[in-house]
Amino acid sequence: ADQPIDSPAGRSRANSKSKSRSSSANGRLSADDFEFGDILGEGSYSTVIHGTHRATRQEYAIKVLDKGHLKRNNKLQTALAEKNTLVRLGSGHPGIVRLHWAFQDDWSLYFVLDLARNGELQSRISRMGSLSTACARYYTAQLVDALDYMHLRGVIHRDLKPENLLLDDDFRIKVTDFGTGKLIDVPPERATKTFVGTAQYVSPELLEANETSKSSDLWALGCVLYQMIAGRFAFQGLSEYLTWQKIKQLDYTFPEGFDPEAADLVRRLLVRDPLERLGAGLAGSDYSMEELRAHPFFATIHWDTLWDDPAPPLE
Numbered sequence: 001a002d003q004p005i006d007s008p009a010g011r012s013r014a015n016s017k018s019k020s021r022s023s024s025a026n027g028r029l030s031a032d033d034f035e036f037g038d039i040l041g042e043g044s045y046s047t048v049i050h051g052t053h054r055a056t057r058q059e060y061a062i063k064v065l066d067k068g069h070l071k072r073n074n075k076l077q078t079a080l081a082e083k084n085t086l087v088r089l090g091s092g093h094p095g096i097v098r099l100h101w102a103f104q105d106d107w108s109l110y111f112v113l114d115l116a117r118n119g120e121l122q123s124r125i126s127r128m129g130s131l132s133t134a135c136a137r138y139y140t141a142q143l144v145d146a147l148d149y150m151h152l153r154g155v156i157h158r159d160l161k162p163e164n165l166l167l168d169d170d171f172r173i174k175v176t177d178f179g180t181g182k183l184i185d186v187p188p189e190r191a192t193k194t195f196v197g198t199a200q201y202v203s204p205e206l207l208e209a210n211e212t213s214k215s216s217d218l219w220a221l222g223c224v225l226y227q228m229i230a231g232r233f234a235f236q237g238l239s240e241y242l243t244w245q246k247i248k249q250l251d252y253t254f255p256e257g258f259d260p261e262a263a264d265l266v267r268r269l270l271v272r273d274p275l276e277r278l279g280a281g282l283a284g285s286d287y288s289m290e291e292l293r294a295h296p297f298f299a300t301i302h303w304d305t306l307w308d309d310p311a312p313p314l315e
């Protein structure tokens, strides 16, 4: 499964319908190299389908994007930017969904991704109400490790939330959705409907100065940790506007029984000044996340074996 990425830009639109669908005789991969199975999920511009590579029987999640729909909505560049980000992240981290191949035919772009069979962390939180502190610790640690990797490669996620944290066969995290950062480029005053659903994780600097940085992902990390343990959003108003007011005023409280060390970490992440967040101090250096890793909440985490240690029961 280590073939190079077959760039969508490299495929000719001049291909006839039958040619472009029927074979990969030119040595490139095509949709015909896969058996398509169940639909795993749908996004605004995509359908994600279970795919089995015929030659190797290896299973993948194949994200299929309709080119016409993308073009009509001016989202072609965004889709290609998502692909480029995934290519930049490569195969180097177990906690980030890997792009194995990308190709296209006359109608669609296809991204062949790691299959995350156990769905979204969000569904688990919704089903269980909340996660145990042990579980929240494990997933937060995996998220810190994945963020460290992507930040060192110059990638800011900008839309971290439990819907974008998938779970693999062993219930380990796989961060996905590197194409939605663009949604929060929209200033709040001009926010469109697409802003809905991420409002709860938006950082104060984005709301106030329309700026994002690596540290905005640290803010979202604090929101996600809070949500895993509390079972609700840290910031939630009756409208988006009121949610944003709460974010700007840092207006949130911990429910009774919230683990004190987790609460301390949340407090150090949900800091208005992006430079003052835990983990932001040495941003850009190899050690940017060391102060986060050293937080007492992670005292029982073995960072060296984080991706081999079994996930605690989801309770």
Ligand code: ATP
Residues within 6 Å of the ligand: 040, 041, 042, 043, 044, 045, 046, 047, 048, 061, 063, 097, 113, 114, 115, 116, 117, 119, 120, 166, 176, 177, 180
């Ligand atoms: P939008 O584009 O509207 O923000 P989205 O980013 O969730 O939506 P996709 O990335 O296309 O859209 O994913 C759609 C759904 O497919 C996801 O909600 C998820 O449940 C499922 N899915 C996505 N990637 C995978 C994967 N690698 N393995 C398993 N399921 C996946």
